[in-house]
Amino acid sequence: MHESAKTKPSATPALPRPSGLSGFAADWASDQRTFKNVSWGKAMMWIFLLSDTFIFGCFLLAYMTARMSTTVPWPNPSEVFALNIGGQEVPLILIAIMTFVLISSSGTMAMAVNFGYRRDRRKTAALMLLTALFGATFVGMQAFEWTKLISEGVRPWENPWGAAQFGSTFFMITGFHGTHVTFGVIFLIIIARKVWRGDFDQERRGFFTSRKGNYEIVEITGLYWHFVDLVWVFIFAFFYLW
């Protein structure tokens, strides 16, 4: 009896680990869990986001290669995405508003994570729903932008202003990003509902996994949401401003 009790994993924290580079080497050394103070859920979200980085990285690379190798001039995004407001062409204004909407949503999401760890369930749920609302607004404006461009004759194989590859890269990159935002909105609404209902205060078991959740899921949802904002930072710089 006594011996088996000794081999049981102890509930108290193990030995303190070194930090810095020697901590990095110690964590990655063999026969142990690598990511020490991160739950598996958070580690897996990071690994997923890393793979998603490669997907968007390859899209932007394909866009760069197409734009660099074409002999036909590339359409000027500043003019293509201009909006006529009060009889004046304002360059890139819709994209700028979309950028501000997405940054605002990132801010409300960061606040939601903070209130989640304070176990303030109402504020957390409200801020997550506000984030979802900003996200839905972003997708709505993107739908408007697509409609405008399609009505002006932009297709994946042609457009009125220059290199044909403009349409295909535009629809592929912004389409994939918009899909990510849409999934993020759905993800946010599902978790916000759980937070609002008090699932993480009453340790209610999940419908699908039968496991007890906790407020860390708000931070994991937040990681995904901030990533969507992060990808937009790169798309804004390389596709719209370049």
Place this chain on the structure above:
Amino acid sequence: MAQTATHTEHQQHPIKLYLVVWGLLFVLSLFSYLVDYLHVQGYLRWTLILLFMVLKAGLIVAIFMHMAWERLALVYAVLLPPILVLVFVAMMVSEANYTLFTRLASFGAAP
């Protein structure tokens, strides 16, 4: 040497920090929009675009995604692989230049 416990930690930071970063992201976005609005061209344009992009991405990853407080094992696992994509970029720049050269050489300047 600083010691760190290994149990799962919650990321709890003052709200003021998030508000400051939020404000900075707004200002940086405004700056990158102004680069286009004021018709800055040439190398200055590309430098400014890349500078604001890297600053915004850095703030989001470090503060909003809490990377600044994670252990190096996770930081390096997530941040080093995307940097290696730059090698791929270099390869594709060379490839694109070659494609452009063959197009100009074989088909003339305009189709």
